[in-house]
Amino acid sequence: xxxxxxxxxxxxxxxxxxxxxxxxxxxxxxxxxxxxxxxxxxxxxxxxxxxxxxxxxxxxxxxxxxxxxxxxxxxxxxxxxxxxxxxxxxxxxxxxxxxxxxxxxxxxxxxxxxxxxxxxxxxxxxxxxxxxxxxxxxxxxxxxxxxxxxxxxxxxxxxxxxxxxxxxxxxxxxxxxxxxxxxxxxxxxxxxxxxxxxxxxxxxxxxxxxxxxxxxxxxxxxxxxxxxxxxxxxxxxxxxxxxxxxxxxxxxxxxxxxxxxxxxxxxxxxxxxxxxxxxxxxxxxxxxxxxxxxxxxxxxxxxxxxxxxxxxxxxxxxxxxxxxxxxxxxxxxxxxxxxxxxxxxxxxxxxxxxxxxxxxxxxxxxxxxxxxxxxxxxxxxxxxxxxxxxxxxxxxxxxxxxxxxxxxxxxxxxxxxxxxxxxxxxxxxxxxxxxxx
Amino acid sequence: xxxxxxxxxxxxxxxxxxxxxxxxxxxxxxxxxxxxxxxxxxxxxxxxxxxxxxxxxxxxxxxxxxxxxxxxxxxxxxxxxxxxxxxxxxxxxxxxxxxxxxxxxxxxxxxxxxxxxxxxxxxxxxxxxxxxxxxxxxxxxxxxxxxxxxxxxxxxxxxxxxxxxxxxxxxxxxxxxxxxxxxxxxxxxxxxxxxxxxxxxxxxxxxxxxxxxxxxxxxxxxxxxxxxxxxxxxxxxxxxxxxxxxxxxxxxxxxxxxxxxxxxxxxxxxxxxxxxxxxxxxxxxxxxxxxxxxxxxxxxxxxxxxxxxxxxxxxxxxxxxxxxxxxxxxxxxxxxxxxxxxxxxxxxxxxxxxxxxxxxxxxxxx
Numbered sequence: 140x141x142x143x144x145x146x147x148x149x150x151x152x153x154x155x156x157x158x159x160x161x162x163x164x165x166x167x168x169x170x171x172x173x174x175x176x177x178x179x180x181x182x183x184x185x186x187x188x189x190x191x192x193x194x195x196x197x198x199x200x201x202x203x204x205x206x207x208x209x210x211x212x213x214x215x216x217x218x219x220x221x222x223x224x225x226x227x228x229x230x231x232x233x234x235x236x237x238x239x240x241x242x243x244x245x246x247x248x249x250x251x252x253x254x255x256x257x258x259x260x261x262x263x264x265x266x267x268x269x270x271x272x273x274x275x276x277x278x279x280x281x282x283x284x285x286x287x288x289x290x291x292x293x294x295x296x297x298x299x300x301x302x303x304x305x306x307x308x309x310x311x312x313x314x315x316x317x318x319x320x321x322x323x324x325x326x327x328x329x330x331x332x333x334x335x336x337x338x339x340x341x342x343x344x345x346x347x348x349x350x351x352x353x354x355x356x357x358x359x360x361x362x363x364x365x366x367x368x369x370x371x372x373x374x375x376x377x378x379x380x381x382x383x384x385x386x387x388x389x390x391x392x393x394x395x396x397x398x399x400x401x402x403x404x405x406x407x408x409x410x411x412x413x414x415x416x417x418x419x420x421x422x423x424x425x426x427x428x429x430x431x432x433x434x435x436x437x438x439x440x441x442x443x444x445x446x447x448x449x450x451x452x453x454x455x456x457x458x459x460x461x462x463x464x465x466x467x468x469x470x471x472x473x474x475x476x477x478x479x480x481x482x483x484x485x486x487x488x489x490x491x492x493x494x495x496x497x498x499x500x501x502x503x504x505x506x507x508x509x510x511x512x513x514x515x516x517x518x519x520x521x522x523x524x525x526x527x528x529x530x531x532x533x534x535x536x537x538x539x540x541x542x543x544x545x546x547x548x549x550x551x552x553x554x555x556x557x558x559x560x561x562x563x564x565x566x567x568x569x570x571x572x573x574x575x576x
Numbered sequence: 577x578x579x580x581x582x583x584x585x586x587x588x589x590x591x592x593x594x595x596x597x598x599x600x601x602x603x604x605x606x607x608x609x610x611x612x613x614x615x616x617x618x619x620x621x622x623x624x625x626x627x628x629x630x631x632x633x634x635x636x637x638x639x640x641x642x643x644x645x646x647x648x649x650x651x652x653x654x655x656x657x658x659x660x661x662x663x664x665x666x667x668x669x670x671x672x673x674x675x676x677x678x679x680x681x682x683x684x685x686x687x688x689x690x691x692x693x694x695x696x697x698x699x700x701x702x703x704x705x706x707x708x709x710x711x712x713x714x715x716x717x718x719x720x721x722x723x724x725x726x727x728x729x730x731x732x733x734x735x736x737x738x739x740x741x742x743x744x745x746x747x748x749x750x751x752x753x754x755x756x757x758x759x760x761x762x763x764x765x766x767x768x769x770x771x772x773x774x775x776x777x778x779x780x781x782x783x784x785x786x787x788x789x790x791x792x793x794x795x796x797x798x799x800x801x802x803x804x805x806x807x808x809x810x811x812x813x814x815x816x817x818x819x820x821x822x823x824x825x826x827x828x829x830x831x832x833x834x835x836x837x838x839x840x841x842x843x844x845x846x847x848x849x850x851x852x853x854x855x856x857x858x859x860x861x862x863x864x865x866x867x868x869x870x871x872x873x874x875x876x877x878x879x880x881x882x883x884x885x886x887x888x889x890x891x892x893x894x895x896x897x898x899x900x901x902x903x904x905x906x907x908x909x910x911x912x913x914x915x916x917x918x919x920x921x922x923x924x925x926x927x928x929x930x931x932x933x934x935x936x937x938x939x940x941x942x
Contacts, residue, residue, distance in 0.1 A: 205757045206857075375912040379863055381853045384641045385895040386911040392634055405759045409853060416771070416780060417637075437761040437855055 182510035184292020187269050191505030194242035195495065197488075198262040200273030200284060200295070202250040206405065209431065209477035211248070211275040214298045216473045217484030218272050219243065220465065225492065229468030236492055237499055237507060244268065248279035255279025259287035259295075269509055270294040270491055272484060277302035277350040285312040292511040294518060296491055298484035301325065301427075302354040306536040314515050316537035318487040318528065319480065320450060320545070322351070326358020327575035328545040328568050329399060329424060329448050333359075334366045336547075336566055337422050337446075339396035341369045345386075345410065347378040347402045355401040355426055358575075365576045371395045378406045384413050391418045401426035401448075408437035415441045422446065427479070430548070432556040442550035450479050451546030451567045452554055454529060461527050475556055483540070486526035490539070494518045534572070544569040607927040610920060613901070620904025630899060636777055638895040644783040644852065646891020647790035650884045651845035652868035653875070654797065655717075655838030657883035660872070661814040662834045665733065668740035669720055671865020672747035673839055675858065677713030678846030679751055681705045682762050682856045689763040698765040702847075710843030716747065717839030721832060744865075751858040759857040762850040786848045793844050794884050797837065801880060806833060814878070867894075867918075874922055876935025885933055893918055 189195055199218060201211030222241040225234025233241055244265065246258035255274055262268050271293055274280040277300045285305065288295040289312035297305075297317040304310045306321060333339040342363050346352035360370045371393035374386060387410070390398065398421050400410050407429035414423055427449035435442055455461040461482065469476055494517035500508040521539060524531040533539040546564025548554060554562040622629070652674050659667045667673075685705055688694035694701045724743045728736045764782070771780040801807040812820040813830045821827045849864065850856050867890060875886025897917050902910035925933060 206759065208757075372909070374909045377912070377915070379859065381849075381855070381860070381863070382641070382645050382894075385638055385899075388634060388637050388641065389630070389899050389911065392630055405855065405857065408759070408761075409855060412854060433758060437759060439761065439854075 182292075182512045184511035186511065187267065187507075187509045189239060189267070189269075189507040189509070192239075193506075194240040195236055195269055195507070195509075196242045196244055196265070196267040197491070198244045198246060198265075198268045198271040198273070198293075200246045200248045200255070200258045200262060200271050200275075200279070202254070202275040202279070203245060203247050205249065207250040207276065207403070209433075210299060210480065211250075212473075213476055213478040213481045214272070214275060214484035215243075215245065216469060216476075217298065217481030218488040220468060220472070220481075221485045221488030221492065223468070223472075224489075229464060229471075231472055236495060237501060238505070239507060246273075248274040248276060248284065250276040250279060252278050252281075252283045255284035256287065259284035263287050263291040263293055268293060269495065270296060270514065272296055272298065272487055272491070275299050275480075277305060277354070280315070281305055281310065281350045285315040288312075289314040292515070294491070294511075294515050296487045296518065298487045299478075299480040300351075302350040303358060304350060304354060306534070306538045308536065311536045316518055316533055316539055318483040318490070318526070318531060318539045320540045320543040321538050321572060322354045323358045323572060323575050324543045324570045325426060325448055325545050326355050326360075327362040327570060328547070329355075329359045329401075329426065330362035330366060330368070331568065332446065332448075332547050332566050333363060333397045333399070333422070333424065334368055337397060339368060339422065341371045341393070341395045342397045342399055343372045343374065343390045343393060343395040344370065345374045345376055345390075345398070345400040345402065347376050347406060349378070349403075351428060352401050352403075356399065359399055359401075362576050376402070376406060378403060380406070381409055383410050384417060387414050387417045391421070395421060397422045397424055399424045401428055403428045404431050404433045404437070408434050408441075411438045411441040411445055424448070430553055430555060431478075432558070435551060435553065435555065435557045442553070445550040446547050446565070447550065447553060448545055448547050449554075450483075450528070451544040451564055452479055452482075453546065453563060453567070454544045455482050455527055458527065465527065477556075479554075482527045486524075486528050486531060487539075489526065490518060490521050490524060490531060493524070494521070538572060542569055542571045603927045607924060610924045610927075614924075617901035617904045621900055622904075624904070630903075634899075635896070638899070639892065640777060640779055640783060642892035642895030643888060644786050644891070645894065646871075646888035647786050648845050648849050648852070648887075649864065649868045649871045649890055650887025651790050651793060651841045651848070652864055653871040653883040653887045654794070654841050654880065656869050656872040657875075657877055657880060658834050658838050661878040661880075662810065662817075662831055663725070663729075663736075665725070665736045666740065666869070667720070667725075667838070668737065668865070668869075669724070669744040669747060670717075670838065670842065671861035671863075671868070672744050672751075673713050673717045673720070673861075674842040674846050674849070674864065675751065675856075675861030676716040676747065676846075677709035677839075677843035678762075678850045678856050678860065679755065679858070680712035681709035681847055682760055682850065684708050685763050685850075686760070694763060694765050695767075698767045701765065706844060706847050709847045710840050713843035713846060714836050714839035717835040717842070718832060721835040726828070726831075744862075748858050748861070755858065757858060759855050762854045762856050764851060764854050768851060782851050786852060789844060789848060793841060797841070798880065800837070806830070810834060870918065870922055874925055874932055876929075876932025879932070879934045882932055882934035889933070890918060893921055897921065 199215055201214050202208060203211045222233045223229055225236055246261055248254045248258050262271055271288060274284050274297055280300050281302060281304060285295055295315050297319060299319045300317050301319050301322040303321055303323045333342060344356035344360055346356040360373060364370055372390060407425050411423060424446045430447045430449045494514055497517045498510060498513040519533050522532045531539045532541050544567060547566040549565045551559040552562050655670045688701050720743055724739045725736050728739060768781045771778050809825045809830050812825055813827055817827050871886035871890040872883045874890060875882030894914050898910035898914050
């Protein structure tokens with residue numbers, strides 16, 4: 140026993156000595172940083188060293204297989220186009236950043252917590268990864284990928300996560316940020332539309348237990364009640380089920396004016412079809428998880444008169460750049476876009492490139508040193524950046540899309556392939572995070 | 577030796593204690609508790625204040641929904657029960673047999689929609705869809721038997737069970753690989769759209785088709801098993817395959833026929849399912865497969881009438897059970913507990929009737 144406590148003391152002293160020497164090293168090394176003038180050696184999570192001629196390795200953690208691959212691949216293409224545009228032209232040859240190529244390392248988030256965990260762990264194990272664009276699905280990030288990357292000091296920058304908890308005070312991870320809108324805003328605009336435009340007084344909601352759908356229904360319900368409406372019931376389904384008739388029949392007993400079911404394509408189409416039979420007088424609403432050409436194919440006539448919320452693409456189209464340069468380049472290289480989040484991914488990649496340019500230290504031998512904490516701080520300090528999706532200003536909790544315009548589209552006039560024209564929103568509103576409940 | 581007296585007394589006490597039918601007592605308490613909850617829940621739901629109570633129409637509609645879903649489950653459950661009856665094995669890949677029929681017939685249905693055949697000649701088109709689906713399901717079922725199960729016929733029981741799970745995963749991923757992961761919209765002919773009034777009850781035309789087709793298929797199956805020569809051979813093999821083979825019955829042939837019959841029923845269920853939900857996907861066989869297996873166990877696995885009954889009971893339980901029993905306790909969103917509820921009822925049935933509703937009444941080691 141005696142010997143063991145001795146060992147503890149020795150070990151403690153040794154650790155303290157190491158820590159002290161590390162600190163003193165930092166103090167003395169601060170002035171000798173490279174030409175960039177930024178102090179990177181004191182970075183808590185270390186620096187990424189990129190040798191001359193080596194590429195800058197950026198990870199992506201998006202859903203690139205399975206039923207939701209249309210979402211992730213679209214974001215991946217948006218990010219790749221940002222690298223293409225580094226030289227100022229969309230010419231299918233990637234530009235360079237500080238004299239280095241961009242190398243993408245793609246992992247699949249599988250649109251699930253398991254996928255997020257596995258993909259983030261694989262990326263975090265690679266010391267050359269500077270930052271990660273991802274995830275596609277909130278379920279892959281929340282408490283999974285955001286934690287794994289933050290523990291290693293790797294920035295996780297999502298183009299399409301919209302769950303409020305990810306940037307909520309309790310759950311926000313220090314290295315997590317996003318260019319996608321926060322669903323607190325989308326939920327508020329859905330509630331506002333139901334109350335004011337549809338004159339609804341009661342609403343029923345359905346979510347499928349995923350963070351994305353839970354966040355949306357909760358936000359819509361809170362704002363609907365804040366606006367004087369009543370939420371008759373908040374139901375929950377299993378997204379693999381097919382028979383929702385018994386559930387819908389029981390919702391119909393509460394006589395809601397609006398049924399809001401922001402679930403994903405497969406379950407959403409089934410609910411729209413089955414609800415059209417069971418509750419023909421109820422206004423059906425959904426959100427961007429259902430706003431897809433697949434839903435149009437699967438639900439057919441049942442989408443007529445269904446209101447779906449999503450990012451208002453007409454706002455992007457106001458800038459000539461999106462319509463005249465970005466979209467033609469996208470179609471040229473990858474075919475028709477399959478989602479709208481390519482714009483958010485393009486913005487995320489550009490904000491990231493700018494931040495790398497700011498903090499990277501160019502050493503005399505042509506190598507780069509990028510401090511991880513410094514990079515994170517530079518991204519979080521982004522303010523007034525004119526992106527394709529609007530003005531980007533990051534909050535300290537990682538929400539970079541602070542003023543968000545959400546459109547409500549009435550089926551079949553949806554802004555996706557196969558939708559009827561014109562596909563302008565029937566209602567559109569811009570809100571900032573401070574405006575919503 | 578002096579202490580032998582009291583020691584023996586303790587001994588007898590202990591052995592008296594040990595010989596109490598503990599298993600039965602615990603199961604009895606469990607069963608009584610669940611029954612109590614069921615009765616109290618139902619009572620509370622039905623005596624809610626008028627404003628919160630479900631309407632009479634609600635229950636009628638739930639019965640219709642439950643029977644529609646139950647008919648499909650019953651058809652799939654028959655496939656499990658037939659194979660179990662003959663081979664004493666659980667064909668876990670049966671859900672994929674069902675999926676295969678549904679998925680392959682989708683390509684025909686989609687092409688017929690494009691060419692207009694589906695709506696111009698709906699009866700012929702539907703007949704062809706059934707034939708295609710039955711052919712695909714039967715082919716998959718027969719190949720499964722030939723490749724995955726027959727070589728392992730005499731292996732320990734656990735082995736074919738594991739092969740079955742492997743075959744199930746293989747089939748799912750093969751369909752995913754060939755045809756993609758996204759769900760496909762299954763076209764519905766216009767004559768099946770809308771609903772009709774039957775005795776004052778609104779029933780959708782698809783539900784009616786599902787119900788009638790399923791009942792007819794089950795009656796034909798019943799007649800085939802009871803009346804035909806092959807059916808008699810099947811029952812003989814189910815009773816004792818060794819003696820049946822000594823009596824001159826070709827057991828291999830009967831096993832193949834059993835898989836064919838299971839495949840035909842799964843193929844019919846595949847089209848009915850696709851017409852009901854108008855959507856097919858490579859994972860579509862899994863959940864109905866598990867539900868149908870539960871139905872087969874509920875009804876008494878190995879019993880044909882039991883599988884049919886189990887399917888309908890399960891369909892009704894899924895539609896009516898959660899609101900009937902859970903609403904009374906004030907549990908929010910009762911339908912999300914649908915699966916938990918169904919398995920609770922399964923436990924209850926197995927406690928009181930280990931062989932299932934129509935089974936032999938004694939527990940069988942699987």
